[in-house]
């Protein structure tokens with residue numbers, strides 16, 4: 001299958017979706033765990049940058065799978081797409097897990113500045129110079145391409161935490177900085193899961209035999225006969241990291257319906273397909289786009305990650321402006337957002353603004369206080385929740401298994417059947 005680079009447009013996402021559609025059945029279930037390296041990630045879809053920004057939605061991805069395959073053939077692929085929804089829903093019920101990650105990350109950066117051993121190991125990991133050949137290759141691939149195969153993310157994060165004994169929050173930050181699909185829920189909660197914090201006491205240990213089964217072809221070709229160098233250092237079994245217990249699930253905040261009158265539509269990189277959120281007949285008077293890409297990490301977003309996010313916002317903005325024949329404004333990422341939004345609302349005589357509900361993460365951290373600031377001057381920023389999220393999130397309070405059991409019934413309600 002020919003691969004296109006990650007182009008930040010819905011057209012490019014739909015093109016990749018169509019090309020991968022034939023592979024979403026049993027072929028995916030059989031071969032998805034193999035990491036054949038950056039030149040051959042063809043066993044997986046690499047759709048995550050588009051799904052993460054909702055340039056293409058989970059719903060249409062699952063619809064594409066079930067249009068071509070029966071549910072039983074495409075079940076694995078559908079479940080993987082729903083893992084993203086599960087992580088988001090789980091974090092939505094426990095926003096304090098995001099804030100405790102931010103605290104842990106900031107504390108770990110301070111510790112690394114003060115501790116020479118830690119800062120040297122951290123630098124070696126970032127730059128792929130640890131002497132564990134496969135880990136170093138994954139770190140280089142991550143920095144150069146902004147993407148890693150799921151199994152590689154699992155192995156690399158496990159080695160980071162359990163073998164190099166680096167703080168998990170520094171690893172999560174490093175991934176977020178580089179990943180084009182960088183996502184608050186999927187990233188933070190996957191790192192916590194590997195560390196043994198998500199499922200209490202259960203860690204993920206990278207095992208040489210498992211790496212051999214699923215990645216030896218890649219590494220023999222890339223690194224030669226010495227590719228196993230350092231694998232004897234891998235720590236097994238991996239002991240869970242102490243601290244950061246899961247708080248109980250809180251209720252999801254109530255969400256209002258879209259207002260009936262004229263609205264201003266605000267878009268950010270969390271959800272860029274308003275055409276499937278708001279009826280085409282809505283009175284969208286103006287559209288504005290803002291990108292929070294650099295707020296994901298104290299190091300900002302890497303070149304490829306930032307470019308994708310900004311390009312994705314521009315693409316979503318342009319499509320929405322065309323759909324509603326409304327003027328489009330790209331808000332300056334570096335200026336105070338409250339003032340820019342007020343000026344934009346004034347120019348278009350708006351009192352009601354709408355945005356797809358931002359999931360817990362860095363964009364929401366910016367938008368929640370802004371919403372209060374706008375309310376004080378009579379501007380309402382309405383958060384709109386997708387049917388997909390309404391259906392799935394209530395089942396994302398415990399483990400993934402609980403959600404998986406409900407999957408056929410939910411897909412039925414969403415009129416998605418194989």
Ligand SMILES: Cc1cc2nc3c(=O)[nH]c(=O)nc-3n(C[C@H](O)[C@H](O)[C@H](O)COP(=O)(O)OP(=O)(O)OC[C@H]3O[C@@H](n4cnc5c(N)ncnc54)[C@H](O)[C@@H]3O)c2cc1C
Nearest residue numbers: 044045046047048080081084150153181182183186187190
């Ligand atoms: C430590 C760690 C960090 C991660 N960080 C991120 C992140 O920041 N952003 C992100 O989008 N994903 C993250 N993931 C999840 C997963 O690795 C990627 O979504 C997946 O590799 C994307 O590649 P793909 O599109 O080819 O996946 P495919 O195998 O083709 O799967 C199809 C779609 O299903 C979803 N999906 C698949 N696996 C997962 C999963 N384990 N969790 C959540 N969704 C999944 C994605 O939307 C993906 O595009 C992380 C996983 C780990 C172990």
